[in-house]
Amino acid sequence: MTLTRRTFLGACAALAMTPGRPALPAKALRVGMTPAFLHTQHGLLAEWRGYMEAKLDRPVEIVQRDSYRETIDLLRLEQLDFSWVCAYPYVYLRKQVRLVAVPLYRMEPYYRAYLIVSAKYAHLQSLSQLRGKVFAYADPYSNTGYLVPRYQLRTMGEDPAKFFARTFFTYSHHKLIQAVADGLAHGGSVDGYVWDSLDALKPEITRRTLLVSQSPEFGFPPVVARRGVADEDFAAVQKMLVMMRYDPRGKALLQRLNLNGFILGHPDLYDKVAEMMRAFGED
């Protein structure tokens, strides 16, 4: 973890003592990362940070949290300047954050939720067959890992709270795939992008899961900025991200992230997510 408790408290103190804005150029940009992608690739993150620092010509701090909730709280508390968040937290925080950029995955700003089952229970071929089984969720603030399957159940006329015999959160799509692969859960709903990336990286894990169905497409987890970020910082970061695909080093990083690039997105991309949230009265 890049940020220890001590440096975090130190940063808070520093913020409190220097309320003046815009931030001095030397002030570090704090960028949050969530388990929206394979966030355990620490080497890749460090390189990306170096890339950002080089392009922005200022220090960048990467802040990682294991649950979406913590990232949401940090954004709300203005402890983060930018953050890569899941679609659900973005919609949840829509009023407090600005959309900076949307990743391009398979040349589209979309991703899907995959319904997977353990290869040990290959007979389970649909969501309805998972009734009374053990089901793994990724995070209570995850779109594909929580909102989507619950919405699908609701559409089927089921009560998501009673449909499964047991559910649990793994707080990471990667671990969710692991839980299903091990047979701890009969099935789970996972970020399709993460499953595809892991499939390319560690097929021995994904091979122990079966892809049962894919959801419709949703806007890809975006990079957002808190409202208070200075316009020039916002613009600089947006430019840096969008230009990554045209930069050799940036392109190499994107390749490792299994993405094609970043584009300027539009909040409309996430309307479907907002609709599902409304169905649960959470918007």
Place this chain on the structure above:
Amino acid sequence: MRFLLNLSFRYKVPLWGSLLIVATAAIISSTLLLRSYEELKSDLLRDATGQGRTMATTLFPAILHDQVWRAYEIIKAPFGRESGDSPGQAEAFVVLDRRWQVYVSTDPESLPMLADFRRLAPEYAALAEIIAQPGSETRLLEPDGSEHLFMATPIREEQAHLGTLVQIYSKKVLHSRFLKSAEQAALIALLVTVLLLPLGWYWGQRTAVPLVRLTERMEELGRRLPDDLAPELYDYQDELGRLYRAYNRTLQELREKEQIERQMIHSERLAAIGKLTAGIAHEINNPLLGMLTALDTLRRHGELSPRTLKTLTLLERGLLQIKETVGALLVEAKVKSRDLAPQDVEDVRTLIEPQAREQGVSLRWDNRLEAPLPLPSSSVRQVLINLLLNAVQASAPGGEVSVAITAASATLSMVVVNGGQVLTEMQTAHLFEPFANADAHGHGLGLWVCYQIVRQLGGDIAVESEAHDGAGRTAFKVAIPLGTPR
């Protein structure tokens, strides 16, 4: 069994030794094995207890906050790290809630979440009953007939009891591990046995072979006197070594006894022959003398034709020859004679020398007599002459005959040595018997006469004949005590 006990020591000693070695190796290795099994088990127990407590402590908050995945990560962690054949390797860990439902397990397939633990397997039901009994600490449970060992640790903090962590270990792992050590132990035992067996066998042979040799010789004793045992066969001071020496000593004594017996028989025979000879000689002498007197009378007084005269002369010559022979047999040593003077010996020398020269034999003379000795000179001279003539005849031309005559310790000693052919055993055995050695040179009464004279004088005569430096060396030794009654 009888057959085994009847075996020769040659096989029995090494066999028993080997048996002891094998038995010792077996006992030691099985003891070690038993120990290693107990250690293996206590190791497992210790490791499992520590692991169980650690896990139970960290599981408490995870279960309290219903973090299934966290709990799974906690119990799964040891499986990732340990290698396959470690004795501490568990088959599965399972967390049970208070209602015996599987909260989470490392083997979701056979221990699925929410399943009633008691119904998953009959032994689990029995296990649950034991766990349900009061007792807060980690417990090792080993249900009878089960292939598993169970370690149950309550998940609790102060008064809050959330469930039980059960670590399931397969005895198979323990067994295979045990078999592995058993194999090693067997290998070592085998190695030790292979190393020790030849040693034991060698030691057995070392003890048995001398015993066997001794036995063989003792068995021969009845039939004949066996050979000595080579002392280098067993040159130690222990009982066997002492037995060896005692045997050799006994053998030596037996030999001496046998020799003495042989000598006695020999001299008894000679004495018997002497008596017989003397008796016959006397019996012959009496009529002989009569016949000779009759012949003499006839010749003197009768008017005899020349033809009769010739016949009488022939008869007389024959009777005289008989008389001479019989006279030679009738040895009379104790005839009246003067004492032996040194000059008597020198006279013998003068008498013999021409003979020796004729034969091409040199004489080495060593006469140490200085004063007359109280022995009949004629008898002693006769003995010396006979021995010397004998020696000269036995010598090859160019040979040497040596004579040594001394008087010391009240004994006259005469030694006559020649370098002629060695006497055969047969010759030695009958050397002093009359006519035994008759050949071209004489009737063979010389040594007989010597023997009779020496014996009558209370002395001894002995012969030693042996090969010496490629040539023979035959020595006649005569010892006559002085001062015997005349």
